[in-house]
Amino acid sequence: MITIVPVETKSQRASFIDFPHDLYEADPNYVPELFLGQEDLLNPKKHPFYKHSQAQPFLAYQDGKIVGRVLAIYNVNHNNFNQVNEGQFGFFDCINDQEVADKLLETAMAWVKSKGANNIVGPINLSTNDTCGLLVEGFDRPPMAMMPYNFPYYIDLITNAGFNKKEDLRAYLVxxxxxxxxxxxxxxxxxxxxxxxxxxxxxxxxxxxxxxxxxxxxxxxxxxxxxxxxxxxxxxxxxxxxxxxxxxxxxxxxxxxxxxxxxxxxxxxxxxxxxxxxxxxxxxxxxxxxxxxxxxxxxxxxxxxxxxxxxxxxxxxxxxxxxxxxxxxxxxxxxxxxxxxxxxxxxxxxxxxxxxxxxxxxxxxxxxxxxxx
CATH class of the missing domain: 3.40.630.30 (Gcn5-related N-acetyltransferase (GNAT))
Incomplete structure (x- = not known):
């Protein structure tokens, strides 16, 4: 049975941050984010994003074990500046299980919809001023500083959940x-x-x-x-x-x-x-x-x-x-x-x-x- 739980305590937030370390343990290209930096990003009392907008982290559990995470985001400044009414999702990490991914993304969609959003975009790890995008080509080496990384199977998890391409982002190497x-x-x-x-x-x-x-x-x-x-x-x-x-x-x-x-x-x-x-x-x-x-x-x-x-x-x-x-x-x-x-x-x-x-x-x-x- 899969259970989605909102992150509300300091201990849960630590589990949210640490989940990728276990998921990518055997991947030589994975780079762990600094715990202190991630903790600040997710803490409404520390990051200035939360002075104007909201975000809610969620964890997915299966048989008592964490199997996925996602952050649902409602960025008021983004919507006002771009004259849209959309939410975002970020910090998406998941085992290779479509049911788990579906439940995580459905939870994020329901949360941003409750704020009034009619569309959801991601992955965006808080805002486009932070790390964003799902890696879809170039899995053969670690990411550079402040760039995301993910397993190739994430592409199928997200597209099978009904998401479509919005825009591609490029990285060049000199x-x-x-x-x-x-x-x-x-x-x-x-x-x-x-x-x-x-x-x-x-x-x-x-x-x-x-x-x-x-x-x-x-x-x-x-x-x-x-x-x-x-x-x-x-x-x-x-x-x-x-x-x-x-x-x-x-x-x-x-x-x-x-x-x-x-x-x-x-x-x-x-x-x-x-x-x-x-x-x-x-x-x-x-x-x-x-x-x-x-x-x-x-x-x-x-x-x-x-x-x-x-x-x-x-x-x-x-x-x-x-x-x-x-x-x-x-x-x-x-x-x-x-x-x-x-x-x-x-x-x-x-x-x-x-x-x-x-x-x-x-x-x-x-x-x-x-x-x-």
């Missing part, structure tokens, strides 16, 4: 050995041309982090506003994320394009800390995980470029190429051998073409699903 360095070779000329227009590139100033983050937030909320499912971050949400990223941001990989006092574009790359997290058992920093994290950072060989945005009025000036070029140029002497650029919408032809021009390989595909309720 390899140092075969990448075109044209953007690096032309960087000086491109930057000189930008400077004649009064636009200069510089690294983020971590000593003035609060002010820098405030100015980047303006670009972030404007540059992505036409993306599928985008929802602007509140101030609390942006600085919550910025505070966490500050711990791993290297100024060499956070490049700003500035005209006068205005930030008109930026790109952010982060060291792929999943190289370390894959060896931190069950995502616990204590007793030994913290040392692995601290001492392993210098040995990281891969990078993820997770944000690149330019304000509308400054696109097609070559800023994007310069931002990519500066990050590539800075990464080469640091022993970085490859970088992932993710994620891009499948139909974002301009950005996808720009990445393909530097010989990046389209190597992973993620998918968002939807279902009318």
């Amino acid at each position: 390899n140092k050995a075969n990448a075109s360095h044209r953007s690096v070779l032309l960087l000086d000329k491109l930057e000189a041309r930008l400077e004649r227009s009064g636009i200069k590139l510089r690294q983020i100033n971590l000593k003035d982090f609060k002010n820098e983050a405030e100015r980047i937030k303006v670009v972030y909320n404007k540059a992505w506003d036409k993306n599928l499912g985008f929802v602007p971050m509140t101030d609390d949400e942006f600085f919550y994320v910025a505070k966490d990223l500050k711990m791993i941001v290297d100024p060499k990989y956070c490049i700003l394009a500035q005209k006068g006092e205005e930030i008109v574009g930026f790109a952010l790359g982060i060291p792929n800390i999943n190289e370390i997290l894959i060896n931190i058992k069950r995502g616990r920093l204590l007793p030994t995980g913290l040392f692995k994290l601290l001492f392993g950072k210098k040995k990281i060989k891969t990078l993820r470029v997770l944000m690149l945005g330019v304000l509308d009025n400054y696109r097609k000036l070559g800023i994007e190429a310069c931002l990519y070029g500066r990050i590539i140029k800075n990464a080469m002497p640091e022993g970085i051998v490859e970088a992932e650029c993710s994620w891009m919408l499948d139909h974002n032809y301009m950005m996808n073409h720009a990445i393909e021009q530097i010989n990046a390989d389209f190597y992973k595909r993620y998918r968002l699903y939807e279902k009318a309720i």
Whole structure:
């Protein structure tokens, strides 16, 4: 018998977070998320998302054993900004059993419908500003930092439950050995041309982090506003994320394009800390995980470029190429051998073409699903 139970206690929340560790125990590509970070995401008293919206985690039990989990989400800011009335589901993990998957997804649908939603989209792990998408191509290697991972059989579980494709998301891989360095070779000329227009590139100033983050937030909320499912971050949400990223941001990989006092574009790359997290058992920093994290950072060989945005009025000036070029140029002497650029919408032809021009390989595909309720 399958029973779906709402997560209401601290102990249940810990079980919700820990379930994937057991499910993926034999999978060499699985990377455990840090327990503390997941606990904050799911705790209404800690994460700023819950100041404007709601989410309810559920666990599936069979014969007294946890066999699945899901988070039902009703994002008020998303609905208001996009003029829709939909719910989301996220944190979906399940044994390979259609009945268990059906009951979990039906529970999530019933919960968001009770809030007034007429459609459900996922997987989205809280909002599109967090990890989202179901991996549907590229199961042969671990995910990069802040990217999802799942078993291939999840595709059948979700489609058999009546969900249809909404949108695909792309991840590209740039390899140092075969990448075109044209953007690096032309960087000086491109930057000189930008400077004649009064636009200069510089690294983020971590000593003035609060002010820098405030100015980047303006670009972030404007540059992505036409993306599928985008929802602007509140101030609390942006600085919550910025505070966490500050711990791993290297100024060499956070490049700003500035005209006068205005930030008109930026790109952010982060060291792929999943190289370390894959060896931190069950995502616990204590007793030994913290040392692995601290001492392993210098040995990281891969990078993820997770944000690149330019304000509308400054696109097609070559800023994007310069931002990519500066990050590539800075990464080469640091022993970085490859970088992932993710994620891009499948139909974002301009950005996808720009990445393909530097010989990046389209190597992973993620998918968002939807279902009318």
